[in-house]
Amino acid sequence: ETGVTQTPRHLVMGMTNKKSLKCEQHLGHNAMYWYKQSAKKPLELMFVYSLEERVENNSVPSRFSPECPNSSHLFLHLHTLQPEDSALYLCASSQGYEGAAEAFFGQGTRLTVV
Amino acid sequence: KQEVTQIPAALSVPEGENLVLNCSFTDSAIYNLQWFRQDPGKGLTSLLLIQSSQREQTSGRLNASLDKSSGRSTLYIAASQPGDSATYLCAVRFHSGGYQKVTFGIGTKLQVIP
Numbered sequence: 189e190t191g192v193t194q195t196p197r198h199l200v201m202g203m204t205n206k207k208s209l210k211c212e213q214h215l216g217h218n219a220m221y222w223y224k225q226s227a228k229k230p231l232e233l234m235f236v237y238s239l240e241e242r243v244e245n246n247s248v249p250s251r252f253s254p255e256c257p258n259s260s261h262l263f264l265h266l267h268t269l270q271p272e273d274s275a276l277y278l279c280a281s282s283q284g285y286e287g288a289a290e291a292f293f294g295q296g297t298r299l300t301v302v
Numbered sequence: 303k304q305e306v307t308q309i310p311a312a313l314s315v316p317e318g319e320n321l322v323l324n325c326s327f328t329d330s331a332i333y334n335l336q337w338f339r340q341d342p343g344k345g346l347t348s349l350l351l352i353q354s355s356q357r358e359q360t361s362g363r364l365n366a367s368l369d370k371s372s373g374r375s376t377l378y379i380a381a382s383q384p385g386d387s388a389t390y391l392c393a394v395r396f397h398s399g400g401y402q403k404v405t406f407g408i409g410t411k412l413q414v415i416p
Contacts, residue, residue, distance in 0.1 A: 230407060290348060291348065
């Protein structure tokens with residue numbers, strides 16, 4: 189399998205649940221990203237990992253917790269979410285984090301919080 | 303503030319027309335600019351990446367230009383086809399106080415009518 193793969197594709201969870209989103213990249217990249225895409229809003233960068241170290245955390249609430257166990261896997265752990273957290277969550281990867289890095293995206297996880 | 307604007311928000315054209323999508327950004331200190339395509343409920347597909355030192359990039363029927371001094375990029379689509387219907391997103395990687403920041407526009411939703 190090639191590219192960036194996200195699972196699950198769809199997730200419905202209650203506000204008291206704990207769930208995790210998974211992202212795997214098969215491109216040999218060393219940087220991975222989580223983005224949130226809400227309706228009628230630009231993509232919002234949530235977290236960036238470069239060489240398995242978190243390099244950006246853009247004021248994201250603590251109910252979102254990222255984990256990068258190795259350069260090809262990225263998780264987003266979710267707990268006590270709010271309905272306004274319902275969105276498309278996109279994972280991306282790139283070779284290098286700086287300068288000319290071209291980003292490749294997964295298909296996203298459509299999250300609905302009820 | 304580093305912002306990215308895409309106008310129009312939506313565009314509908316008959317099949318076969320040539321068309322231009324616009325992206326403007328507020329700060330000329332950029333590393334690169336990337337155009338993506340997004341189909342409904344799906345992830346992003348990279349179309350073209352233009353480095354700050356380049357003026358244009360071409361891939362098949364697509365041509366992207368970059369004018370840093372005026373803060374503008376255009377995506378030209380020749381001989382449009384119904385399969386080109388999608389949302390087109392522009393992403394700019396800005397210099398940001400010694401770091402980098404990728405900012406997305408909200409996108410232009412294109413419909414090509416058979």
